[in-house]
Each structure stands twice: as structure tokens, then as C-alpha cells.
Amino acid sequence: MATQRPPRRSIDDFATWHPVLGLLRAAEAGKAAKAGADPLRVSGRIGRGGWSLALPRPVPPRGRASQTEDIQDEIDAVERVQAALAEAGVDDVSFSAEIDPAGTAVLRLLGPSPAVEPGIGSAPGALILAEDALPEPWRRLPDPSDGAGPASSADPESLERTLRERLPDAISATEEEIAAAEARLGVRLPEELKALYRVTRARREDWGKDYEAAEGVFAAVRCELSSVDELYIAEASTRHCLWEFAAMEAVETPPDAEVQGLVGSPGWIVFAENGGGDQLAVDLTPGPRGHTGQIILLSHEESVGAELLADSLTDWVLERERRGHPHRNRSEEPPLVAHVNHASIKSVREAAHPGLEVLSIGVWDGAPFSLAPVIGLPRLRTLCAYAGTLADPLEIAGLTGLEFLELGPQDWRVLLDAGAVPRSLSAACITAYGDQDPLPVVAIANEILALWDRPRIIQTVLEGDLGPLA
Structure with a gap:
């Protein structure tokens, strides 16, 4: 036929x-x-x-x-x-x-x-060399918080009583609807959140086009409340970020932190928005100084971390001020993400320390840098180097833990010709400068993709x- x-x-x-x-x-x-x-x-x-x-x-x-x-x-x-x-x-x-x-x-x-993310301008974005690969911060799970418990201010009964006074005509969620939400999420809802939805299920059809009724609900809970059917877990996958930016992030939870420094967590239950595009969540995986059930804000302008708003949902609804704890000054410690350039750190040697995760070498007017000071560092996973800043690009072969590498076309050419592209990579990026013709960049990208037998750019x-x- x-x-x-x-x-x-x-x-x-x-x-x-x-x-x-x-x-x-x-x-x-x-x-x-x-x-x-x-x-x-x-x-x-x-x-x-x-x-x-x-x-x-x-x-x-x-x-x-x-x-x-x-x-x-x-x-x-x-x-x-x-x-x-x-x-x-x-x-x-x-x-x-x-x-x-x-x-x-x-x-x-x-x-x-399917193996190439959108880029800026006409050049290709990050090349995904391992299917479904995620940058390390997006793979990070929360530390155990077995010793944490609810704040002393958490009071489900008081919270429910207050909300019933504020919303006497609200339609409650049934116990079956609350149980269905728990089954869908795979997590048991904290008692304060259950108390909230026992007062109002916050479904849009409950007030239809009565915007004053909707505003009344939002004013009562001090946020744009999601319905019990719309609750979701703010895992890392909900904060999508392109590889070339995500690979430059590092996550950390200091010992005095109230909120764990994560991209997402299976214990962050998003229940509302603040009207400006940010999400509010109940935190079931708090930091060392935090409380189970505390209220945190996930900014739409950031990909990592969350801000503590209140020690409990009761505190949030009742507008009780909280006393924060002083945090250690991170600037006094070696940075996990080091930027070496004419306006910041002045040498690769100065940037090197055992905890270094990301090394970005930017515009530099002096002699090119050797990578010798960072070879063997146990946590170094990202290297970005501006064109002409590396004394010997072949030193990259000694960085055996790299998962992301961003270089200009000439440095990639050196690695490809020498068969020295690190096989540990999960993703890579070719930096195109100015109005550079994208065709040579695409040719190099396809050579890199071929090493991992990934779909080429047609x-x-x-x-x-x-x-x-x-």
C-alpha cells in the first residue's frame, strides 16, 4: 500500500x-x-x-x-x-x-x-543530556523534622469559632470532602486547616457573581483562599525553572532557620494566594527553629526558599505579630555560589572551598584562570565560564562531579576535539555572544547531544x- x-x-x-x-x-x-x-x-x-x-x-x-x-x-x-x-x-x-x-x-x-530548552534570542537553550534530569536543588528533599511540633498559638477550636463569627453564612466542607482532599494529596491535613474548611469550602460556585461575598471570605482569612478541591503540594516540580538558571542556585538550611531552604517540599500545602501572584502554604516540614503548621509565602519572583509569615494559621487569621529569630550572617561564610569577575571575587583560588557548589567566571580583564584550585572539590556541580577566561579548557576534565557546564563555542570546540566533554553532565549550555550566527552554535549543540544519543536540533x-x- x-x-x-x-x-x-x-x-x-x-x-x-x-x-x-x-x-x-x-x-x-x-x-x-x-x-x-x-x-x-x-x-x-x-x-x-x-x-x-x-x-x-x-x-x-x-x-x-x-x-x-x-x-x-x-x-x-x-x-x-x-x-x-x-x-x-x-x-x-x-x-x-x-x-x-x-x-x-x-x-x-x-x-x-525535546532535548533542548528554549533559549534567549535565536541560540538554543540548555541541552538536556539525561532524560528528565533535574538540577540538584530541585532534587533536594527536606531534612527530617521529627522534633518539631505545632506552635503554642495553634488553636483549631478558637480558629473555627472566630471564622464562624466572621462568616456565618459560609458553606462548610464535609468530612468526606476533607478526607477526599487528604487522599488526593497523600498527606493528612493539619487540624487548623481542617478547621478552616469546616467553616468554608471556598468553592467559587458558592458565591457565583457575588463579588462582595467572595471578598468577605478573603477578608476573613486575610488571603485569596483556594477551595478544598484546589489544595496542592508545592513540590519542586511546581516551581519550574530553566536549567541554565536553576543550575546556578544552591539551597541551604542554617541551624537557626525557621523555614527549610528548599525549592519545594512534600510538606508544603498551598491553600491560598496573596493577590499578588504569591502562594501561601501550611508548612509541615519546618526548619530547626520552626513549627509544624506554620504559614509560609512562596514568592512568584523566586525559585528557592520561602518566607515565614506566621507561627500558626490561628496567628495568621487573628493577625498576631510574631517575634523572629536573628539569623546568622551568611556573608561571613564562603559562598556556595561563587562569582569570579572584575567586580566580585578576583580569583578561582579565592572562591575555592569544600562547600562550593557553583562557580561562575564572568567578564575578566586579566590573565585567564586555571581551574586547578577547584579540582577535587566534593560538591562542585556547576561551572559557567565566559569566553577567554579559562587558561586551559581541558582542565574541565578534572571536574568529575559536574552536572552542568556552560561555555562559549570556542571552549566547547576544544573539549569536543579532545574527546574531553565530562560524561557526568546532565545538562549543558553554549553561550552565544552578541548577534552571533546561531547556525555554528546549533552545530556544536548537535555534537554534544550526539554524545548522549539525544534528539538533535533539526x-x-x-x-x-x-x-x-x-
């Missing part, structure tokens, strides 16, 4: 990309004139939720803010591609194109690959004619 060729996707149709390429070509017209007969190279990235294109933004008239109408041509061109991405079930795609002076264009769509080549430049 003859096989049918699948229909061509609109994302692979040059006409879909024509408006975007036309805008980029017009924006680079001055450079094209200086280049003479040489082709013009443009690149970028378009995703279903945003885009990165080197297009100038017009300055609005004095006294008026920028408006979408000011860049309507750009929006229309991008939305055409975004519609094609949605049709193809693709989240985002980067591209590189060469356009000759006559308007003939060769467009290369780069990816996507190039789709489209050709078309943009016509004469207007």
Missing part, C-alpha cells in the same frame, strides 16, 4: 514567515547597503507566548505612552507565525535567514528538540523571494 505524504504544515511555508523576514530586512537596510552584494543575515525566536526580534520600537509622541498600534505591523507578522505554531503543536522556534540584495531568502528553522530549510526592498 502506498504511503501518503502528510500535508505540509503552515509553519513550514515560506509565506508564513514572509512578513517577519520583510520587517527584519527593512530594519537592517542600512547594514545591507554597507555590505554591498553580501547577503544579509537575520535571526530571532518566536514562541506562542512571546518573541525576540531585532526590530526598532518607535518613540511615541511626547506625553503619550507606547501603544500596540505603534508596532501593529510587527504584531500582525508575529501572530501569523504564532498561529502556525499552535496549528503544528509547537511551543516556539528559532530561525536564521540569509537574504541577498535582490530579495532571495534562505530561511532555516531550528528545532524544536533544521528545516525554506526558500523564497521577498522582492525588492521598498
